[in-house]
Amino acid sequence: xxxxxxxxxxxxxxxxxxxxxxxxxxxxxxxxxxxxxxxxxxxxxxxxxxxxxxxxxxxxxxxxxxxxxxxxxxxxxxxxxxxxxxxxxxxxxxxxxxxxxxxxxxxxxxxxxxxxxxxxxxxxxxxxxxxxxxxxxxxxxxxxxxxxxxxxxxxxxxxxxxxxxxxxxxxxxxxxxxxxxxxxxxxxxxxxxxxxxxxxxxxxxxxxxxxxxxxxxxxxxxxxxxxxxxxxxxxxxxxxxxxxxxxxx
Numbered sequence: 148x149x150x151x152x153x154x155x156x157x158x159x160x161x162x163x164x165x166x167x168x169x170x171x172x173x174x175x176x177x178x179x180x181x182x183x184x185x186x187x188x189x190x191x192x193x194x195x196x197x198x199x200x201x202x203x204x205x206x207x208x209x210x211x212x213x214x215x216x217x218x219x220x221x222x223x224x225x226x227x228x229x230x231x232x233x234x235x236x237x238x239x240x241x242x243x244x245x246x247x248x249x250x251x252x253x254x255x256x257x258x259x260x261x262x263x264x265x266x267x268x269x270x271x272x273x274x275x276x277x278x279x280x281x282x283x284x285x286x287x288x289x290x291x292x293x294x295x296x297x298x299x300x301x302x303x304x305x306x307x308x309x310x311x312x313x314x315x316x317x318x319x320x321x322x323x324x325x326x327x328x329x330x331x332x333x334x335x336x337x338x339x340x341x342x343x344x345x346x347x348x349x350x351x352x353x354x355x356x357x358x359x360x361x362x363x364x365x366x367x368x369x370x371x372x373x374x375x376x377x378x379x380x381x382x383x384x385x386x387x388x389x390x391x392x393x394x395x396x
Contacts, residue, residue, distance in 0.1 A: 225252055315338050
């Protein structure tokens with residue numbers, strides 16, 4: 148809303164400037180004098196000053212300084228996570244089909260892959276995640292329909308919701324024992340997924356994590372096999388007993 152207001156104000160200012168210029172250039176019947184020119188300049192300056200005052204009223208300095216400014220490292224956009232003293236990968240902007248995410252940027256460890264960093268990259272085949280990463284954000288690989296190989300290191304503790312949503316070519320993935328949280332729909336729609344492990348130390352296991360994983364027949368958790376079955380709504384889900392066991396109920 149603020150952006151629309153500012154655009155309207157600036158557009159109005161430009162129209163005034165153009166009007167003043169036109170009146171000064173096309174008035175062939177009146178001899179332009181220095182007094183008239185000074186008046187036009189004075190009026191234009193006043194309008195500009197008032198416009199800037201209005202803009203400053205609607206956008207504070209804090210808001211301007213808080214706008215994201217992403218940095219570039221090779222094929223990656225990134226930002227600093229000052230609280231955790233590390234780097235967050237914001238987006239992959241390259242065209243390679245096999246990607247190795249850097250472990251260190253600007254002398255700081257890459258600790259997180261941000262939301263949707265590779266989302267809908269239909270050319271991506273394989274990704275290696277470095278040992279520095281502790282969190283795979285939500286929707287990071289969502290819609291990467293050709294992705295068939297992902298290496299997740301032992302440093303990762305969180306796999307965000309929809310992280311691998313609709314990765315339809317992914318056949319197997321190893322979740323390290325370090326992972327304690329898997330978000331909702333993390334592997335939903337991975338129709339080719341046939342093998343996956345559930346870490347024994349998992350604390351939170353989201354809802355519908357394996358929804359519509361039609362090739363996955365069962366998962367093992369703490370030595371117990373849980374079958375994935377098709378529901379009357381055409382969805383493949385794990386039984387409630389599995390969720391009760393994982394979430395400590």
